[in-house]
Amino acid sequence: MNTTENGLSRRERERLTRQSAMLSAATELFAEKGYAGATLDEIALRAEFGKGTLYNYFPGGKKQILLAIFDQLYDGLCALIEDSFGTEENEPFRDTMEAFVSNCFQFFYEQFNLFMILVKEAEQLIFSDDQERVAYFVQQQNRVLQTLAGPLREAMNRGDIREMPPELLANMLFVNIKGYQMRRCPRNLTQSKKPLENPSKEQAGFLTDFILYGVSSDNAVEVT
Amino acid sequence: MNTTENGLSRRERERLTRQSAMLSAATELFAEKGYAGATLDEIALRAEFGKGTLYNYFPGGKKQILLAIFDQLYDGLCALIEDSFGTEENEPFRDTMEAFVSNCFQFFYEQFNLFMILVKEAEQLIFSDDQERVAYFVQQQNRVLQTLAGPLREAMNRGDIREMPPELLANMLFVNIKGYQMRRCPRNLTQSKKPLENPSKEQAGFLTDFILYGVSSDNAVEVT
DNA sequence: TCATATTCTGACTGACCGGTCACTTTATGG
DNA sequence: CCATAAAGTGACCGGTCAGTCAGAATATGA
DSSP states (O other): OOBOTTSOBHHHHHHHHHHHHHHHHHHHHHHHHHHHHOOHHHHHHHHTSOHHHHHHHOTTHHHHHHHHHHHHHHHHHHHHHHHHHHTOOSOOHHHHHHHHHHHHHHHHHHTHHHHHHHHHHHHHHHTOSOHHHHHHHHHHHHHHHHHHHHHHHHHHHHTSBOOSOHHHHHHHHHHHHHHHHHHTSOSSOSOSSSOSOOOOHHHHHHHHHHHHHOSBSTTOOSOO | OOBOTTSOBHHHHHHHHHHHHHHHHHHHHHHHHHHHHOOHHHHHHHHTSOHHHHHHHOTTHHHHHHHHHHHHHHHHHHHHHHHHHHTOOSOOHHHHHHHHHHHHHHHHHHTHHHHHHHHHHHHHHHTOSOHHHHHHHHHHHHHHHHHHHHHHHHHHHHTSBOOSOHHHHHHHHHHHHHHHHHHTSOSSOSOSSSOSOOOOHHHHHHHHHHHHHOSBSTTOOSOO
């Protein structure tokens, strides 16, 4: 049983590859039809496995598949945050913020299926009455919020933004980014090939100004 | 067949009363378990009618019941907007805005079940592949957004807020109000009797400042 | 090559649920 | 009081689907 440099045997690597294929199929279908609307038969069919095989890889069944997808999503968001705020070398805070917003747009553009699943299923899960499910979600969501809250707290210390609970601000940032992103999705068709326009710098700039300076004209900034 | 001053016979009034009871039961159950999780048997049981009777009042079945609930929600929101922006007699715009935000909080507090249904089901419906359903939703949502866009456009003309597409701003307002409201819901239990704290003036003030002035400390306002 | 272990498979099952309809109950009004 | 109409009812039906499992296929390694 030889192992490669990453410490995985061929069997283990193949296993991961297959698991990943199943997750891809499930992600597509959940995004298209929603969690309740997609069936395990469809997922198995699209992944080119028998339905029973899904249970070798996800003994917890449909629920576990959904949670695995959300794991990917939250991992991606945390990485994105660290990437956006990681290497700021005294650049103006507005630029950092705009870069973060822009990266989020880009992420949701590239991972549009994950975005759809987030939009369609997250609240359903958060307010479910399955305690275990709720606990998982609160924990995952806090992980992301805390990751974002760190850089925000630093910005407050530097005086770039007003004092407020950083988790609250982190939450409001996501709310705004998600909400603005949703507006850009075509309402009628999920089938259209590229459902999101490629995110433009202009839109990231608008949202950044909205968040940093609000909509009042009292203290208008460099708005055109 | 005598009629009362509102033009409805006793039969018609009773019919409306019963329909309303069914909607109440359905609203509770959809809020608790979500649309997919609630069953017509439960709804009929809670409304104290036979299942078949539901179909006398809602020939379209489960879907029609959900749409009727959303009708109530959107009607309520439109009324709330008109109420909030209707009688402004040269009061400072920030006060008007705070009143609106506060009214929204109050509305969602009193109609918490409607808020839950909105949060859990709206996106599912908007991105459904049932064209008819989508069309209904786009139309209803636009009705609310347009109602709000009117006063916002006036505020722009008066110079109270920056120039931007009023529908966009209307959308961002709802996104922020909904997002802030969600934060105040207890994560773990939908069962707790009063799930939302009674909305406080302080919170409406915070969100109003957030929207009007943003979070930058460059042009900080009267923040404590 | 073959015995054994592992993995894959899809027909099957049992539970569930939206919707129907023949029948019962209630209301109407002559 | 009764004949007729209207409204209410819940057992039933057909379809769906998550999850199971006995057996097939494949991999392992002696």
